[in-house]
Amino acid sequence: MKSALSDFKGFSGRNYNPGDLYAEYFNPPIYAVTTATKKPKKGAERIKPTDPRLDAKAIDRLITARIGLLLKAPFFGNLATRMKLINADEWCPTAATDGRNFYYNTDFINLLSNKEVEFLLGHELLHAVYDHIGRRTERHDPQLSNIAQDYVVNADLIDQRIGEKITKVPILYDPKYKGMSWEEVYDLLYENAEKINIDQLIEQMLDEHLDDEGENEGGDGDGDGDGDKEGKGRPRISAADREEIRKELKAAVLQSAQAAGAGNLPAGIKRMIDEMTAPKMNWREIIRQQIQSTFKNDFTWQRASRKGWHMDAIMPGMKPGEQIDICVSIDMSGSISQEQARDFISEVVGITNQFEQYRLHIWTFDTAVYNPEIFSSDDGKSVADYEINGGGGTMFECNWEFMKEQGIEPKKFIMFTDGYPCGAWCSKGDEDYCDTIFVVHGSKTIVAPFGQTCYYDEEK
Numbered sequence: 001m002k003s004a005l006s007d008f009k010g011f012s013g014r015n016y017n018p019g020d021l022y023a024e025y026f027n028p029p030i031y032a033v034t035t036a037t038k039k040p041k042k043g044a045e046r047i048k049p050t051d052p053r054l055d056a057k058a059i060d061r062l063i064t065a066r067i068g069l070l071l072k073a074p075f076f077g078n079l080a081t082r083m084k085l086i087n088a089d090e091w092c093p094t095a096a097t098d099g100r101n102f103y104y105n106t107d108f109i110n111l112l113s114n115k116e117v118e119f120l121l122g123h124e125l126l127h128a129v130y131d132h133i134g135r136r137t138e139r140h141d142p143q144l145s146n147i148a149q150d151y152v153v154n155a156d157l158i159d160q161r162i163g164e165k166i167t168k169v170p171i172l173y174d175p176k177y178k179g180m181s182w183e184e185v186y187d188l189l190y191e192n193a194e195k196i197n198i199d200q201l202i203e204q205m206l207d208e209h210l211d212d213e214g215e216n217e218g219g220d221g222d223g224d225g226d227g228d229k230e231g232k233g234r235p236r237i238s239a240a241d242r243e244e245i246r247k248e249l250k251a252a253v254l255q256s257a258q259a260a261g262a263g264n265l266p267a268g269i270k271r272m273i274d275e276m277t278a279p280k281m282n283w284r285e286i287i288r289q290q291i292q293s294t295f296k297n298d299f300t301w302q303r304a305s306r307k308g309w310h311m312d313a314i315m316p317g318m319k320p321g322e323q324i325d326i327c328v329s330i331d332m333s334g335s336i337s338q339e340q341a342r343d344f345i346s347e348v349v350g351i352t353n354q355f356e357q358y359r360l361h362i363w364t365f366d367t368a369v370y371n372p373e374i375f376s377s378d379d380g381k382s383v384a385d386y387e388i389n390g391g392g393g394t395m396f397e398c399n400w401e402f403m404k405e406q407g408i409e410p411k412k413f414i415m416f417t418d419g420y421p422c423g424a425w426c427s428k429g430d431e432d433y434c435d436t437i438f439v440v441h442g443s444k445t446i447v448a449p450f451g452q453t454c455y456y457d458e459e460k
Contacts, residue, residue, distance in 0.1 A: 118163030331417035332390025419446035
């Protein structure tokens with residue numbers, strides 16, 4: 001896998017001249033193509049100036065496309081009108097955005113039909129709205145992430161019929177990715193990296209993805225579209241700019257979504273709106289309430305609680321049959337860090353400390369279940385001493401297979417995970433077998449395919 005990914009790591013952009021590619025389709029009757037469309041090296045001088053008449057034509061088409069979106073896709077139209085149009089012939093062969101500005105290449109805009117320009121605007125908007133750069137983690141290869149993000153954005157646009165799919169140049173689209181997050185698509189691509197032509201996929205990326213400050217050549221890091229001292233070059237985005245843009249977009253997305261109506265939003269946007277507007281509740285409290293809902297407290301002096309022994313006190317226990325009886329599964333696949341594993345165990349200990357009487361069945365898993373063990377309030381064993389095993393891939397359904405084979409039918413099943421199974425929830429388990437709570441560590445956007453999803457927050 002590493003050898004396959006190393007072939008495209010560090011790739012910084014297309015290595016072709018779009019002017020050559022477009023010549024087959026774009027031949028203006030009056031003006032000659034004068035824009036330098038190959039991305040120059042740092043410090044390189046512009047080969048040819050942008051023809052102002054061609055640039056004016058491109059701006060006019062972009063404005064027309066924004067009006068078209070306002071009329072037919074108001075969510076996209078409202079967001080598009082807030083972005084400043086900036087000519088980027090100096091470094092951008094197609095288009096790009098930082099969330100505030102829409103960077104465009106004159107030749108490319110004039111190549112497309114009006115409906116395809118609407119599609120392009122929607123493409124850039126969704127990259128910004130989905131915060132594709134900000135949601136990338138250290139485990140994500142930048143270029144494979146960019147490919148996955150293009151797949152998701154294009155699938156959403158085609159599903160929502162935003163403009164018309166661009167056909168003048170090849171783009172990344174596969175209907176099987178409809179409704180997926182880019183992280184899910186990334187996992188699928190990563191698992192099959194040995195079987196796909198990475199270079200070919202890179203060539204089909206529709207736009208330039210702007211990375212954070214320090215990852216690109218040129219630019220001054222202020223997010224205003226300026227580059228070097230002459231005001232040219234690829235922009236860089238500082239961490240402060242990225243956070244400020246994220247706040248601006250959040251407000252703009254909510255406003256635009258309200259104006260457009262819930263029925264006119266892509267699935268990914270609907271999920272974001274739900275996350276933004278849903279009341280925030282301590283996930284530990286959610287688990288406590290979910291567990292308590294399975295029984296009614298009824299104490300008895302006939303069954304003393306062992307928890308009072310260290311205080312030389314006798315405390316009432318719970319009647320037999322009233323104790324909590326749950327299963328806990330801990331994801332120990334290769335994507336789980338040691339810090340996350342420690343957090344998982346400490347939270348399981350916390351669950352046992354909340355209840356006087358408990359029977360807890362715990363195991364770890366990756367593609368199989370490991371070290372199943374039972375802890376109860378009567379055996380004197382501590383969950384803190386539980387030994388964790390794993391480190392391979394991720395197959396969620398092995399948990400349900402194990403429970404069925406062992407005849408285990410828990411009232412509540414709690415899974416601690418980072419939410420990255422192989423093939424992106426491709427192994428979903430059995431939603432009808434038992435009530436399931438997924439506690440996701442390391443992401444606030446991944447949603448389990450069924451059950452209840454909670455997001456781990458160590459500050460709560």
